[in-house]
Amino acid sequence: MTLTQNELKFWERVKELAQNNLGQSPYDYFIEPAKLLEITENDAKIYLESDLHRDFWKKQEDLIKTAGFEVLGAPISFSLYTADDIDPTLYDRVEAASIASAEVSETATFITKSDVKLKNSLNDKYTFSNFVQGDGNRMTLGAAIAVANDPGGMYNPLFIYGGPGLGKTHLMNAIGNEILSTNPNARVKYVSSENFVNDYVQSSRKNQMQEFTDEYRTLDLLLLDDIQFFANKEGTINEFFQTFNTLHDKGAQIVISSDRPPLELNEFQERLTSRFGWGLTTDITAPNYEDRMAILLNKVDEMAIKVPSETLSYIASRIDSNVRDLEGALKNLKFYADTYHVETINVDTAAKALNMLESDKLMHDSDISSSKIQEEVANFYKISVADMISKKRPKEIAYPRQIAMYLIRELTNKSLPAIGKEFGGRDHTTVMYAQSQISKKMKTDTQLQKEMDTIKSNLR
Numbered sequence: 001m002t003l004t005q006n007e008l009k010f011w012e013r014v015k016e017l018a019q020n021n022l023g024q025s026p027y028d029y030f031i032e033p034a035k036l037l038e039i040t041e042n043d044a045k046i047y048l049e050s051d052l053h054r055d056f057w058k059k060q061e062d063l064i065k066t067a068g069f070e071v072l073g074a075p076i077s078f079s080l081y082t083a084d085d086i087d088p089t090l091y092d093r094v095e096a097a098s099i100a101s102a103e104v105s106e107t108a109t110f111i112t113k114s115d116v117k118l119k120n121s122l123n124d125k126y127t128f129s130n131f132v133q134g135d136g137n138r139m140t141l142g143a144a145i146a147v148a149n150d151p152g153g154m155y156n157p158l159f160i161y162g163g164p165g166l167g168k169t170h171l172m173n174a175i176g177n178e179i180l181s182t183n184p185n186a187r188v189k190y191v192s193s194e195n196f197v198n199d200y201v202q203s204s205r206k207n208q209m210q211e212f213t214d215e216y217r218t219l220d221l222l223l224l225d226d227i228q229f230f231a232n233k234e235g236t237i238n239e240f241f242q243t244f245n246t247l248h249d250k251g252a253q254i255v256i257s258s259d260r261p262p263l264e265l266n267e268f269q270e271r272l273t274s275r276f277g278w279g280l281t282t283d284i285t286a287p288n289y290e291d292r293m294a295i296l297l298n299k300v301d302e303m304a305i306k307v308p309s310e311t312l313s314y315i316a317s318r319i320d321s322n323v324r325d326l327e328g329a330l331k332n333l334k335f336y337a338d339t340y341h342v343e344t345i346n347v348d349t350a351a352k353a354l355n356m357l358e359s360d361k362l363m364h365d366s367d368i369s370s371s372k373i374q375e376e377v378a379n380f381y382k383i384s385v386a387d388m389i390s391k392k393r394p395k396e397i398a399y400p401r402q403i404a405m406y407l408i409r410e411l412t413n414k415s416l417p418a419i420g421k422e423f424g425g426r427d428h429t430t431v432m433y434a435q436s437q438i439s440k441k442m443k444t445d446t447q448l449q450k451e452m453d454t455i456k457s458n459l460r
């Protein structure tokens, strides 16, 4: 005897609810191995692999009741059996149920829209509790907490804008995590605009727009990061606004982030600003010195590294761009201290580590060319580039030439012979000599250190 179609649907629904509500491990351990034997007189007979599972199952009345009402429209109770206490009349059902449960996932058709599998992609390390409040983010943090407490309420949609690395993604994830912690069933999705575009394009290409709309338009919370990425993507923009309207109409919460205010999102500025009149637009600005100190103190705690406060204060005064750079500086510091076995990370060590980071950044961020470096160094020492690459040897030309060679070696990955070529076809040993001379001088000559700093910052 096999299960009826209704029994199959009921059992599939029980499993789906369990998977959504209980988490993967309890599901794998307790729910998956269980078998529905039959439903008679509104009682579901469930066979358990071992008696150890019984206590867990006794607490699952909600699952059974919910699935019962949803699928069968009846109040379903349940009885639990194991190999030791199974009624002999049910023996043959155990075998049949094993086959049925293998078939269940293929045959069951009872999947409501709200059960479409959802990858929410939230990063659970981003929470409100590890977000440091400061002057630049106070209002946005307040709005984010309000949204998490009352999704779909006053601040819908919430539009957060600000420069890179200031915590927009962190806050959006914190909203999602907070909502899921109070309501694990909420349909929450965090998506970068880039992935939204990819999802949309893939779904249209594969003729799977129904899946796309099922996924996006049934959400309770949509967190869309970096909307400026939609620029020039008219199809995606239209799809997004339809999603937006559907969600907003049904009271779902929408949170959007951008690197600029809505008014500066030219192509869809009008459509956005009209909708943002309904909600709240708020910005995050770069942290001031005190806030940078607070963030650093928090991060050294998180990273479990020991850094004296004067070193932190040095970092906070040197790095004023954003929080991501502050984090990067600390990571670099830790790496430097581990590599060179430095016990105390004093200001000196921090300066060295940050110099290395800056050189690296310069090289990776800007595709910096030798000619740009030659030009900048020549400008700084007030000589011409032509003189710099000539055979002339007076000190006021030879010295900047050595500096330019040193910097090209440091900031690009050019080989010694390649650099020699760029200075009028000089031999690689000349470049090597320049490099060693300037390195030596850099260790003691504070005037030269300052000059290097200025040249490098002009190169940015």
Ligand SMILES: Nc1ncnc2c1ncn2[C@@H]1O[C@H](COP(=O)(O)OP(=O)(O)OP(=O)(O)O)[C@@H](O)[C@H]1O
Pocket (backbone or CB within 6 Å): 126, 130, 131, 132, 133, 137, 162, 163, 164, 165, 166, 167, 168, 169, 170, 171, 226, 259, 295, 323, 324, 327
């Ligand atoms: N106030 C803060 N407190 C603690 N950590 C922060 C804070 N602001 C930012 N961060 C951290 O800085 C890093 C960068 O933040 P995030 O990725 O959220 O920036 P973003 O504004 O989304 O940047 P982008 O626009 O480049 O995507 C993250 O690791 C985040 O946890």
